[in-house]
Amino acid sequence: MPSIQKAHRMKKLNKKGQTRITVIAFFFVFFLGIALGAVKSNSVLAMVKTYDDLELFADVLSLIETNYVDDVESSKLVEGAIKGMLRSLDPHSSYMSPELYKEMQVETDGEFGGLGIEITINEGWLTVVTPMDATPAWRAGILAGDKIVKVEGKSTHDMTLMEAVRLMRGKPGTKVTITIARDGFEEPKDYSIIREIIHVTSVKSKMLEGGWGYIRIRNFSRDTGADTKKALNEFKSEGMKGLVLDLRNDPGGLLNQAVAVSELFLNKGELIVYTKGRIPSQNMRFTVKNEKEFNGFPMVVLVNQGSASASEIVAGAMQDLKRAILVGEQTFGKGSVQTIIPLKKNAGLRLTTARYFTPSGRQIHGKGIEPDIIEAFVPSDQQKNGDKNKQKAKDNNGKNGGKISNGGSTKNGNHVKGTKKSRSLARPLVDLKNDNQLRRAIAVLKSWEIIGDIQKQQTISK
Numbered sequence: 514m515p516s517i518q519k520a521h522r523m524k525k526l527n528k529k530g531q532t533r534i535t536v537i538a539f540f541f542v543f544f545l546g547i548a549l550g551a552v553k554s555n556s557v558l559a560m561v562k563t564y565d566d567l568e569l570f571a572d573v574l575s576l577i578e579t580n581y582v583d584d585v586e587s588s589k590l591v592e593g594a595i596k597g598m599l600r601s602l603d604p605h606s607s608y609m610s611p612e613l614y615k616e617m618q619v620e621t622d623g624e625f626g627g628l629g630i631e632i633t634i635n636e637g638w639l640t641v642v643t644p645m646d647a648t649p650a651w652r653a654g655i656l657a658g659d660k661i662v663k664v665e666g667k668s669t670h671d672m673t674l675m676e677a678v679r680l681m682r683g684k685p686g687t688k689v690t691i692t693i694a695r696d697g698f699e700e701p702k703d704y705s706i707i708r709e710i711i712h713v714t715s716v717k718s719k720m721l722e723g724g725w726g727y728i729r730i731r732n733f734s735r736d737t738g739a740d741t742k743k744a745l746n747e748f749k750s751e752g753m754k755g756l757v758l759d760l761r762n763d764p765g766g767l768l769n770q771a772v773a774v775s776e777l778f779l780n781k782g783e784l785i786v787y788t789k790g791r792i793p794s795q796n797m798r799f800t801v802k803n804e805k806e807f808n809g810f811p812m813v814v815l816v817n818q819g820s821a822s823a824s825e826i827v828a829g830a831m832q833d834l835k836r837a838i839l840v841g842e843q844t845f846g847k848g849s850v851q852t853i854i855p856l857k858k859n860a861g862l863r864l865t866t867a868r869y870f871t872p873s874g875r876q877i878h879g880k881g882i883e884p885d886i887i888e889a890f891v892p893s894d895q896q897k898n899g900d901k902n903k904q905k906a907k908d909n910n911g912k913n914g915g916k917i918s919n920g921g922s923t924k925n926g927n928h929v930k931g932t933k934k935s936r937s938l939a940r941p942l943v944d945l946k947n948d949n950q951l952r953r954a955i956a957v958l959k960s961w962e963i964i965g966d967i968q969k970q971q972t973i974s975k
Contacts, residue, residue, distance in 0.1 A: 570594065599864075600671060604634030605851050607673040607863045614861035616679065617853070627682045628689070629711045630655060631764030631821065632674065633847060638662060638694075639669040639677050642845055643762040643819030645713065646731060649706045655693065657762065657819040662701050663692035675863070683708050715766075717942050718744035724754035725955055727943055730774070733766030733823040738773025745777060745807050755811040755958035757951065758831075761841060765822025768799075775830045776801045778812065783834055783872070786826045788850055790867030795850070797867075811961035812837035813954040816884055821845035828882045829871035838961075839884035840954045848877025888953045 574590055592608070599606045609617060629648020630641050639661040644651040661669055664680040681689055687708050694701045715737045718728045726748035728741060748756070765771075768786075775785045779801045787798040814837045816828050825844045831837035848869035854862040869877045945952055 596673070599862075600673065603849070603865050604674065605849055605863070606865050607675055609675055609861035609863060611859040613675045613679065614855075614859060617675070617861065626685050626708055626710050627678075628655075628691075628706050628708065630681075631819075632661070632677060633821075633845075634672075634674060635660075637670050639664075639672060639674075642764050642821050642847070645711065645764075646762070648711055649709050653704045653706045655704065656695065657817075658695075660694040661691050662694045665690055666692075685710050716740035716744060718747070719943055720748060720751050720753065721757075721943060721945075721955070723955075723959075724752055725958055726753040726756040727759065727951075728756065729759040729942065730763055730824070732763055733768075733770040733774070735767065735770070737766070737770040738777075741774050742777055742806070749807070753810060754962060755813075756807075757813050757815060757954045757958070758827075758837070759815045759951070760820045760824040760828055761815050761817040761950070762819035763821070763824035764819065765824055765847065768823060768826070771823035771826040772799050775827050776803060777805065777807050778831065778836050779805050779834055781805070785830045785872065787870050787872075788867040789870060790850070795867040811958050813957050814839050815841050815950055815954055816844050816882060817842040817890065817950075818845055820882075821847040825877050825882050826869060826871075829875065829877060832882065832885065833872040833875070838886065838957055839882065840886045840888055840957060841884050841950050842887065842889055843883050844881040846877060846879050846881035848879075886953065886957065888950050891949050 574587065574594075577585065577590060578587060592610070595608045599608055628650040629645040630650040631643050631645070633640050633642050641650075641655055641657055641659040641661065643657045644655045661677070663669060664677065667680070669677055681691070683689060685708050688705055689708060690703055690705045692701045692703050713732055713734060715732055715734045716728065716730055718726070721727050726745070728744050730737060730741065745756075772785050779785065781801050781804045783801045785799045785801060787796070789796055812831070814828050814831050816824070816839055820828065820841075821844065825846070825848060828839055828844065832839050849865045850867040850869065851863050852866040854864060856862055871877065871882075875882075943951070945955075
């Protein structure tokens with residue numbers, strides 16, 4: 514009997530030793546492979562030094578395989594370790610299983626099945642960047658800044674973006690239930706939403722009364738630059754005096770289209786944006802290649818918390834290079850570059866490799882772009898309440914001590930944070946009566962026009 518137990522113990526020890534060697538070799542090859550394909554020799558040497566650290570991981574893995582109450586496949590343990598390792602970096606770095614990697618590769622241009630929201634991860638929770646206009650998510654009342662704490666009853670805490678997207682996407686016409694936590698909610702609330710094919714029209718435009726052009730970019734997709742140029746040419750033929758470029762609730766999109774839009778308004782050779790990473794190949798500069806086609810008119814760019822990524826690149830360039838005045842609210846602050854690296858067994862690695870910086874050197878990621886003129890959006894019902902309260906204060910001839918309600922409270926008197934965010938845009942393309950931010954933008958253009966006229970008169974008089 515003792516000899517049998519000894520043999521069994523030796524078998525486990527041999528297995529442990531084999532696992533330890535295999536794991537160290539696996540991770541060494543895993544990281545070395547990435548290093549050789551992406552970094553300089555000094556970085557490779559730094560990775561070689563991590564060999565000793567991998568011994569601890571191998572020891573833990575071997576102990577689990579030997580002593581854990583149930584048998585566990587080593588491949589599952591290793592995959593879990595990789596996921597945890599990437600999760601510790603940032604919300605946008607993740608491991609993609611073969612299934613997720615395949616789904617990422619087959620995403621189509623212009624339409625997809627889902628709810629119509631751009632998401633990120635904030636403090637470990639799935640967070641809405643912005644709902645897209647006229648989509649199921651918007652119609653259900655989802656707001657920028659909402660925390661999605663559950664999808665179909667499953668907690669999203671520490672869930673990767675790819676995993677969350679996979680849960681929320683599905684066959685059009687099917688229902689998915691998401692649980693939302695929001696400032697002002699006493700407890701999370703369930704929203705049952707029917708999935709749809711999401712059609713995204715990138716650019717919409719209209720000439721407003723008074724000769725003010727209005728272009729709204731909903732996202733930066735394949736034809737955004739060309740469509741924006743087309744709208745500008747139409748405005749030019751109509752004698753446009755000034756332009757409002759609306760990037761509110763624009764979650765971003767293609768970098769080359771952000772560059773294409775910026776080029777329309779900037780001088781040849783000017784820097785639009787640059788990226789900075791740890792290795793030279795990740796450091797890129799994007800400059801204007803052609804002479805600007807549209808100048809000689811004032812320009813205002815509208816932004817809010819739902820403006821992210823590519824829209825922040827455009828806004829930052831316009832602000833830094835003094836081409837436009839930014840009006841609205843602080844942008845989201847999503848300015849990192851993810852590189853997709855194929856792995857063995859048809860898996861993939863999504864890794865943050867660089868960050869975006871504006872021409873003046875401001876980091877976009879985690880900071881966002883602050884407008885020149887801060888103008889918080891006020892929902893139409895609160896605007897009306899504010900007007901009534903102001904009139905009431907006037908009628909009372911100051912009997913209330915001069916305290917005038919700003920209309921920022923709910924019926925029960927509890928202020929609901931976030932209700933001012935992003936709901937303004939899912940209406941008719943232009944609604945001056947109910948859009949105080951757009952009214953402010955046009956007021957800025959009018960002031961610009963007046964200043965320009967004064968300067969012209971001063972020049973003539975001289």
